[in-house]
Amino acid sequence: MTTTIFIARDSTAIAVGADGIAAQISAQCDQNQHPVQIARPGSRGMYWAEPLVEVEINGVRHGFGPVTSDAVAGLCDLICPLDRAPIDPKVFKQHPLYLGDLSHHAYLAAQQRLLFARAGLIDALDLTQYERLGGLRGLRRALASNSQSIIDQITESGLRGRGGAAFPAGIKLKAAAEAEGVNKYIVCNADEGDSGTFADRLLMEADPFQIIEGMLIAALATGATRGYVYLRSEYPLTASLFGQALVLAREHGLLGPSIYGSSHSFDIELRIGAGAYICGEETSLLESIEGRRPEVRSKPPLPVHHGLFNSPTVINNVLTLASMTSIMAEGAQAYHDLGAGTSRGTQPFQLAGNIRFGGVVEVPFGVSLRTLIEEFGGGTASGRPIKAVQTGGPLGKYLGVRQLDVPMTYEDLASAGGLLGHGGIVVFDDSVDMAQQARFAMAFCAAESCGKCTPCRIGSVRGVEILDRIKTGKNLEKEIKLLDELCVTMTDASLCAMGSMTPNPVLSALTIGPEDFGLPAGSRHPTES
Amino acid sequence: MLKMYQPQADFGTPLPKAGGAQVALTIDGVRVDVAEGTSVMRAAVMAGVRIPKLCATDRLDAYGSCRMCLVEIEGRKGTPASCTTPAQPGMVVTTQTDRLQRLRRNVMELYISDHPLDCLTCPTNGDCELQDTAGEVGLREVRYGFEGESHTRAVLDDSNPYFAFDASKCIVCSRCVRACDEIQGTLAITIEGRGFDAKVGTGTSFDFLNSECVSCGACVDVCPTASLTEKSIIKLGTPRSETTTTCAYCGVGCTFKVQTSGSEVVRMVPLKDGKANEGHACVKGRFAFGYATHADRITQPMIRSSIDEPWKSVSWTEATSFAADAIRHAQQQHGIKSVGAITSSRCSNEETYLVQKLVRAAFGNNNVDTCARVCHSPTGYGLKTTLGESAGTQAFTSVAKADVIMVIGANPTDAHPVFASRMKRRLREGAKLIVLDPRRIDLIRTPHIQASCHLQLQPGSNVAMINALAHVVIAEGLEDQAFISNRCEGDAYARWREFILQEVNSPEAAQAHTGVPADQIREAARLYAGAANAAIYYGLGVTEHSQGSTMVMGIANLAMATGNLGREGVGVNPLRGQNNVQGSCDMGSFPHELPGYRHLSDAATRAGRLSWIPTPAIASPICLMRR
Numbered sequence A: 001m002t003t004t005i006f007i008a009r010d011s012t013a014i015a016v017g018a019d020g021i022a023a024q025i026s027a028q029c030d031q032n033q034h035p036v037q038i039a040r041p042g043s044r045g046m047y048w049a050e051p052l053v054e055v056e057i058n059g060v061r062h063g064f065g066p067v068t069s070d071a072v073a074g075l076c077d078l079i080c081p082l083d084r085a086p087i088d089p090k091v092f093k094q095h096p097l098y099l100g101d102l103s104h105h106a107y108l109a110a111q112q113r114l115l116f117a118r119a120g121l122i123d124a125l126d127l128t129q130y131e132r133l134g135g136l137r138g139l140r141r142a143l144a145s146n147s148q149s150i151i152d153q154i155t156e157s158g159l160r161g162r163g164g165a166a167f168p169a170g171i172k173l174k175a176a177a178e179a180e181g182v183n184k185y186i187v188c189n190a191d192e193g194d195s196g197t198f199a200d201r202l203l204m205e206a207d208p209f210q211i212i213e214g215m216l217i218a219a220l221a222t223g224a225t226r227g228y229v230y231l232r233s234e235y236p237l238t239a240s241l242f243g244q245a246l247v248l249a250r251e252h253g254l255l256g257p258s259i260y261g262s263s264h265s266f267d268i269e270l271r272i273g274a275g276a277y278i279c280g281e282e283t284s285l286l287e288s289i290e291g292r293r294p295e296v297r298s299k300p301p302l303p304v305h306h307g308l309f310n311s312p313t314v315i316n317n318v319l320t321l322a323s324m325t326s327i328m329a330e331g332a333q334a335y336h337d338l339g340a341g342t343s344r345g346t347q348p349f350q351l352a353g354n355i356r357f358g359g360v361v362e363v364p365f366g367v368s369l370r371t372l373i374e375e376f377g378g379g380t381a382s383g384r385p386i387k388a389v390q391t392g393g394p395l396g397k398y399l400g401v402r403q404l405d406v407p408m409t410y411e412d413l414a415s416a417g418g419l420l421g422h423g424g425i426v427v428f429d430d431s432v433d434m435a436q437q438a439r440f441a442m443a444f445c446a447a448e449s450c451g452k453c454t455p456c457r458i459g460s461v462r463g464v465e466i467l468d469r470i471k472t473g474k475n476l477e478k479e480i481k482l483l484d485e486l487c488v489t490m491t492d493a494s495l496c497a498m499g500s501m502t503p504n505p506v507l508s509a510l511t512i513g514p515e516d517f518g519l520p521a522g523s524r525h526p527t528e529s
Numbered sequence B: 001m002l003k004m005y006q007p008q009a010d011f012g013t014p015l016p017k018a019g020g021a022q023v024a025l026t027i028d029g030v031r032v033d034v035a036e037g038t039s040v041m042r043a044a045v046m047a048g049v050r051i052p053k054l055c056a057t058d059r060l061d062a063y064g065s066c067r068m069c070l071v072e073i074e075g076r077k078g079t080p081a082s083c084t085t086p087a088q089p090g091m092v093v094t095t096q097t098d099r100l101q102r103l104r105r106n107v108m109e110l111y112i113s114d115h116p117l118d119c120l121t122c123p124t125n126g127d128c129e130l131q132d133t134a135g136e137v138g139l140r141e142v143r144y145g146f147e148g149e150s151h152t153r154a155v156l157d158d159s160n161p162y163f164a165f166d167a168s169k170c171i172v173c174s175r176c177v178r179a180c181d182e183i184q185g186t187l188a189i190t191i192e193g194r195g196f197d198a199k200v201g202t203g204t205s206f207d208f209l210n211s212e213c214v215s216c217g218a219c220v221d222v223c224p225t226a227s228l229t230e231k232s233i234i235k236l237g238t239p240r241s242e243t244t245t246t247c248a249y250c251g252v253g254c255t256f257k258v259q260t261s262g263s264e265v266v267r268m269v270p271l272k273d274g275k276a277n278e279g280h281a282c283v284k285g286r287f288a289f290g291y292a293t294h295a296d297r298i299t300q301p302m303i304r305s306s307i308d309e310p311w312k313s314v315s316w317t318e319a320t321s322f323a324a325d326a327i328r329h330a331q332q333q334h335g336i337k338s339v340g341a342i343t344s345s346r347c348s349n350e351e352t353y354l355v356q357k358l359v360r361a362a363f364g365n366n367n368v369d370t371c372a373r374v375c376h377s378p379t380g381y382g383l384k385t386t387l388g389e390s391a392g393t394q395a396f397t398s399v400a401k402a403d404v405i406m407v408i409g410a411n412p413t414d415a416h417p418v419f420a421s422r423m424k425r426r427l428r429e430g431a432k433l434i435v436l437d438p439r440r441i442d443l444i445r446t447p448h449i450q451a452s453c454h455l456q457l458q459p460g461s462n463v464a465m466i467n468a469l470a471h472v473v474i475a476e477g478l479e480d481q482a483f484i485s486n487r488c489e490g491d492a493y494a495r496w497r498e499f500i501l502q503e504v505n506s507p508e509a510a511q512a513h514t515g516v517p518a519d520q521i522r523e524a525a526r527l528y529a530g531a532a533n534a535a536i537y538y539g540l541g542v543t544e545h546s547q548g549s550t551m552v553m554g555i556a557n558l559a560m561a562t563g564n565l566g567r568e569g570v571g572v573n574p575l576r577g578q579n580n581v582q583g584s585c586d587m588g589s590f591p592h593e594l595p596g597y598r599h600l601s602d603a604a605t606r607a608g609r610l611s612w613i614p615t616p617a618i619a620s621p622i623c624l625m626r627r
């Protein structure tokens, strides 16, 4: 019997050598004359274990990881032994990289996966497998109902935008449905620029049909007939996989003039981003799709009224749109039952930075930051104590060790001064230089700013200069005062969140590590930031 | 009249589209009622409250980049920009608080941290919005110092003959780029780069002169700094005084302020209140004012008694008596009809009126004619015959409401540039364009504009074409029955209908004359007739043909048959050759027509106030040109 071996076809897995491991295993199996089939699904998001090699025996997937090229020969003795000797899973335990039956692995078992339920389990480009594991049920329900009841379901579920601003998804759909326009658009924001985030990409590579299905549901809710997926240019593999998924969806009548034989028409175009963080901001993203510089538009008008090509447009993050599939499939109540406060459903947190077990952890809102970092993440990779955690991307605040018990909901994080954003969590140990991090925040803003408004365009450059002067230790008090003043100006006067939120990491760095700025420890009260 | 120079008032954001409800709000304690869609900034100006601003000007859509105009609004978080925030009922706005002053000063401080400190030697010193605003917000120091990154060493682009671009003084407010896009429609410049690198450029490796720029000067006009400045200002300094006048170059007739220093013209600034141009101009009107002081210009009365004699400068008294004697002499020798006069359509109504009166009352004949004879007399005749009035039916502003625009025998981009900009704006908004012209005029394909139909007909086949278009309208039942029965003469219409349906007027027949495939003619006719508002604009390619009058009547008939008359966005619109063709015709400059188009043969008119008209000549008006 042929043995199936699963190795992820996923950008991160490949970056750490998955392709090489797959080729090596394949060669070794040939040599061992053991018939194997190497399957390449998406990743399960246990990035700490990649390259992860899974062997399926009697329907159970046994995992090994992270597999290095040196380990392949030994591993093959177990999983594709010479001359078709029988495989004995009992001896797997002895292998140092053995992770057990993955479906029971604590990292996964402790999660509650809706979005990532299929990730790593199915062939990303197999619509039948997608459907077998629950795909398309949401769409079928949506096709059988009407615009109003789809909007009601999404609204009642409590789903909020996963891209950053956490705007209620149902309200956006409703506004676009009610807006007047010959053409309406659904735009999927897959620019995923936040540092330490990868959930969008992982999902698009592991389960692309879910995003297509989500966009279709949004289209049925609003009457949109055309969709765009704006994908970060740094994701070429994603572009290729998602592009193939679109072709397959068209072939299967999922996209096109008549969705599954209905009177609704919808098609999706994949656009590759222009390569700047600001392209992820919704209005500059629209400018970019229209073929212009990614320059932020002032609001009003809102995109739901005058968005892409001046038409009503729903723009949502990948995860927001994808979440609509399970809401439609299982009902608003089931979704709303998860989470806490006004943060409903699940959130794929992305553990990154100095962390032992980096990867995606999808759990209901309300889990504490400490649980995520310590229980899932296993603490820092370096083993040194944590000094700071940046949540919500490059515009989020640095939280200090005293703030790790904050429950991960939009409101709790907000009251701790933090940001949930796209669910990115970047951990730093005590070797981090917070002054350097503050400078980085200003430099990032200067490098990625669209340049439209003055506080951000000039302010970020002046911010870098001040932080460089602070480093020299001269006129410290005066420079810190000027930095504070600049931050107030950027916060209150910038046109978009890029400029207005850059002070978050800068000032919180100052609060957490005043000594890195040459100030006495504890000299900055948290409320100052 | 000469007045002190004063910059034109600026409401910050444009007047909103008419038709909205009224909104009442309070700004700094002053209640103000404004139309729906008015920005808080504009409402503030209306309430007499000035909010500092740099990127906003009422000729461009609100943009929101400079962040000087921040205000506080009760019940709203933060400090929204007043230029991009629409006024809402009951809003309570505060424009001056410690917080706002601090923010504005801080933003200004950032600007100045990247600006050369040479106000005293700057060409626009005293006439610079950046300078004024820095004063207004009370900037006293730049705490960032001047050692940081800056653009102060950016190179000057003085390639354009009329204006210079000094990037070191640019505040990247985009007003120039938006003016080129929104007002002029050439889209010659853009902001290149992102963040701190963002700068104005042509988007190519070309400098201004070699770019797409047509030197209309709109960008220079709106620039709030000395970054884009007229070379005349750089050379001569800012103006002291100004006089309002009309550009005499083309048929648009833009209104300008001639700004002067003593007797020297230093700048021509189009007037925002100018009906034809609303603040826009073209290269000719704005920059080609060298004639004002050109050596060839006649500035004194001159006489000579024969063509081979040199001109002799004389006093006005001597000149007028010399002319009067010569005219009287000629009439004595050769008869009363031996003299006459030609008026110019570049003259004012008063001037042309007086010339024809001179001819009729003093010369005692009707030998007066005008240059409009060769350009638009078919318009006068054709429109009078069909519509009852020798005039186009719309003001220039009407084009903003047209859904389909048909341009016949005209090249507005070159010949009526400021009107072309208006038309292009409407076309960019989505109006469809039909062009009837043997030439591929610029409008056929230009940034963000592409003609739906270009009927590239043979020269001289206009009438065949217009009748074929009408044929399609009638044959396919696309006419406006209600308009025809309410507004047209039944008998005349029935006769025209019968004629137009004849096979000779079919697109197939027209194809032979015009060289345009019949299906293209059909497509254009359907597009024109199917529009909610369709407008025809025509020029000398219609009127300077021997069948000009017939074509004008054909145009009017097509507009009537489709009901495209009598409201904004439609009409029959002649594009004239000079700025006062209409006036010079109105004033009675044709031999057979008295002021107000009253025919010479009308006894009642002659008996009335115009009793000075010469009775002997009535029966046989003579056109000088036919003698």
Ligand SMILES: Cc1cc2nc3c(=O)[nH]c(=O)nc-3n(C[C@H](O)[C@H](O)[C@H](O)COP(=O)(O)O)c2cc1C
Binding pocket: A160, A161, A162, A163, A164, A165, A166, A167, A189, A190, A191, A192, A193, A194, A277, A278, A279, A280, A281, A282, A283, A315, A316, A317, A318, A320, A321, A496, A497, A498
């Ligand atoms: C500077 C900046 C960058 C952003 N980048 C992204 C991004 O990469 N992906 C994303 O989904 N949203 C991004 N956003 C948020 C979007 O503007 C927008 O809020 C989001 O696409 C709306 O979708 P949602 O309601 O589903 O979150 C960014 C916002 C800012 C200000």
Ligand code: SF4
Binding pocket: A278, A296, A448, A449, A450, A451, A452, A453, A454, A456, A457, A494, A495, A496, A497, A498, A499, A500
């Ligand atoms: S804050 Fe920065 S990114 Fe946002 S509009 Fe202003 S310049 Fe552009």
Ligand code: SF4
Binding pocket: B176, B179, B180, B184, B186, B187, B188, B189, B212, B213, B214, B215, B216, B217, B218, B219, B220
């Ligand atoms: S002069 Fe006119 S055409 Fe040239 S860049 Fe300025 S606005 Fe555009």
Ligand code: SF4
Binding pocket: B169, B170, B171, B172, B173, B174, B175, B176, B177, B200, B219, B222, B223, B224, B225, B227, B228
């Ligand atoms: S050149 Fe003038 S109008 Fe253009 S961006 Fe610079 S300052 Fe603004």
Ligand code: SF4
Binding pocket: B247, B248, B249, B250, B251, B252, B253, B254, B277, B281, B282, B283, B284, B285, B286, B416, B417, B418, B419, B579
């Ligand atoms: S469009 Fe005509 S009237 Fe206006 S400025 Fe140009 S030449 Fe003068």
Ligand code: FES
Binding pocket: B052, B053, B054, B055, B056, B063, B064, B065, B066, B067, B068, B069, B070, B081, B082, B083, B084
């Ligand atoms: S005037 Fe409002 S932002 Fe510039």
